[in-house]
Amino acid sequence: MTEHYEEADESANRVLSNRKVLGFVMGYWLRRPWLLAGTLVTTLAGIGFDLALPWASGRLVDAVAAGPSSQDLAWGAWGLFVGVYLVGSLMRNLAPRFWIPLAARNMREITEEGFGKVQSFSADWHGDNFSGATVRKLSRAMWGYDEVSDAVVMWLGPALAVLLGLSVMMILRWPLVGLFSLATVVFYIASNIFLTTTFARPLNLKSVGLDSRIGGAISDSIASNATVRGFGAEDRESTRIAGVTALWSTAVQRTWTRFTDIWLVQNLLLVLLQAGLTGLLLRLWARGEATAGDVAFGVTSFMLMSGYLRNIGDNIRMLQKGLDDVEDVARYLTLAPQVADAPGAPAFAGDLGEVVFDHATFGYKSAQQTLYRDFSLTIAPGERIALVGPTGSGKSTFVKLVQRLYDLDSGRILIDGQDVAKVTQGSLRRAIAVVPQDPALFHRTIGENISYARPGATADEIELAARRARAHDFITKLPKGYETLVGERGVKLSGGERQRVAIARAFLADAPILVLDEATSSLDVETEREVQAAMEELMVGRTTIVIAHRLSTIRGADRILVFENGQVIEEGRHAELVKRGGAYARLHAVTMGVG
Template identity: 40%
Template sequence: MKRFPVHGRGATGRHVLAFTVRHWSRQPVRLAIITAAMLASTLADVLMPVYSGRLIDAVAGGAAVAAPAWHSALAAFSVPIALALVAIAMRHIAVIGLNDLLLKMMSDVANEAFYHVQRFSTDWHANSFAGSTVRKITRGMWALDPLNSTILVALFPSFIILVGSTALLGWHWPVMGVIFACGSLIYLAFSISLSLSYVAPAASLANQWDTKLGGALADAVSCNAVVKGFGAEVREDQRLENIMTKWRHRARRSWVRGTIVDSTQGVTLVALRVAVVGYALLLWSHGQATPGEIAYVLTSFIVLKGYLRDAGMHVRTVQRSVNDMEELVAIHNQQLDVADRPEAKPIRITTGRIDFENVHFRYANHPLPIYSQCSLSIEAGERVGLVGPSGSGKSTFVKLIQRLYDLSGGRILIDGQDVSEVTQESLRSQIAIVQQEPILFHRSLAENIAYGRPGASQAEIEQAARLASAHDFIAPLPKGYGTLVGERG
């Protein structure tokens, strides 16, 4: 799948929209049904003012007792009702299709983001707050709802209404069509440019602080034992309040700018009303328009005004949704630092001999290497202890064998196989490791014990627990091996 280069704080609006279109292309039939149904529903709205004008002319043209006048009025009354029912039915079909489209997109996006995050390098995880990462994914996933709903069932109909109403009015009165078209285009161009250049930058900054807020919350909650151990609750409260204050100021600036744009759009709509109604009265004063035609123009303007007013809000909704998705799309577009090679094959362990051949390694942005021209061999079955001060590379040694980092030079072999040329999953599944700090999933004891061997039987799980001297305190628990444990046991 094509990836965009990501620089700085995240993806751009163009990347977000391209990302959305790529996901639309995965569901072409569903997308076609939604657009066709919305087109039919909107065309019914376009025709409504025509029959409203005909009803006024029929009523004004003769008494109710006159058969021709009555039949004309009845037809002009019946057709809008039929059109309204058609519009409701088509919109219902479109919304049902949109629900399915959205649910599939949201599931795919969340699954793919999780896939990427799981495979990002150890460095990436070491330098990223877990809470911030979760916030980026969930905020972006839920932003898909307003983004897609707005584009497909709000902005698209507004465009159809604009084109349809302008065409019908221009067919009767070309100047009126020009007024409608120019006024609407100026309004939309004004709304889009203000949202992108004035509101969007403030919204992006507010989102960055929203992400920091999520990271700070998760950091304090996950380290609560340390907080309590040092009686630092007040200090953590103050730290969060400082971040919250900065987020609040930036969010307020974004919201105020949105309100200013909304008021400016209202003034623009008033100017458009003056132009449309003024020209309609001018036509009537010169005998070039009947009362029904004036009613048709006014009804068309009311319909168009509603769509335009909503379009102004929809543009801001799209802008906010795009801002909310920027960090999620940046995750999708980010290259994996440590990736399997295209020709990588599963590793085959025979004896377990490990060889370091002229290994050179240093951490990113670190001036000095941890290993330089390091060569050694560990025979199968041999026990090796690594001794040294903190930061000397003991943990790094094991991480390089697991290929959690790629080397700057040299290679590491296991049974003669370069670890950079085999699949990471097969490599790490052959390595048993006890972490420096206890980490447990919020799952049952049995699931945690069997995590390294998913197909382990209950007997194997219990045998492993006995070897770890854990069976005697697990067995008496009310749910035994089914007991749920927390992140830290």
């Protein structure tokens, strides 16, 4: 069987240009202009003193070359040389004091906003993407921003200013030397950019993609640890992960080798700069057109330029890596949510729980046929509705559309007279309490999981909800009671305990609409009896939609809707539907083991 690791997110195949990703990063710099200005001013001051260093060095050498009779002049030149270096060092140290708070706040915001954007994507998007890979992309983008920002502002910008400044200073004094220096610097930078973007970037993007794939594959395996152990498949999973990491290892070795090849080209160009700069000045000295101090100026300039050029080479590579790391989140923020709030949408306001499907048409993007076609239905406030039918008939989709997890192709859904597409999604979903078949709890305390429905709930309100859900007794028997951590997805609790925590959460939500998705199907008889009693109390005074596979749980429903291919083919109460002898009667006979 072929293993699949690729994400189905179509947008993942669209690579943003370096220019667009850099523009995305720069947008964060401009959010705090005073911190950015402080960084630039102190950095430019440091650059000015760097440019003065070769000049101060030349004055010192000329003063020393004049002999012991010029001691005062020499000591003055020495003081100037040391002072220039000292003040330049202080300026370079001052710049990060503006840059650090700017970077830390922007890194926080890029993570928060990337996470917020991912949360706004549809259920389809999340179903198509590994959660572990998405987490990897979000965390990598934060550090990618840091690499890009440091490379451009703290290194590349100052390096270019110093290199161009020194070249201009030499052009003004020795045109041939300065032009040679400028030509070498321009060729060095241009070749770096060209080789990095065309020779190294394609492989680096592949390495980054495989890095995300590792996160997705590991997360998938760890999240399914119980299944892995249940089949004794630990070695198989280790082999599977090894296959992914082997692909990454091969790709990253090729990437790093290409960057090393580029580094070799850089070093050869530095040898050319060293030989040409010092050789030309030595020639001028031999012809009496340059002093020993001028030669010292050239040597100091080369040392300064070579250091900056090495930094440029390293930081161009760092810049490209950072841009590739940020690219995923930058792309996320260009995507429109598949289900979006209308501009200026008001909050949902209603407590009756009337639900109306008005000529609704809907089909999943991956399906060949439309599921709901011109579908109309009304659920009265406080009515208990049960949805039954074979898998794929549209029961779960009905609830998802009520929650507006998907948008209709046409028609509308009204709750208490309000079009669900025209109110905010968050306020709508807070009016719908869902108790799923297999509740997934957060790896937090039981108290936090219950209060997730209403974060401001008091301890007494949490306990009351737990009592009404028949959960208080088992909670108090735990070592830390309501402060007990439940483990990832609630694995430390039994199925019945998780169900009762989910019911307590629904009690606390106190929403006008309640959805029960076969909430007792996987429980033993005694636990089912307790959970069923809690749900009966929960349903009082609420519009309730029950998705049922076990028909014995819905005999008391006000109305049973039998779904087939997105249409209601029968509806009525249990007894009358059995008596009618249609589709529901056949389902009932099968579940009861009759006929």
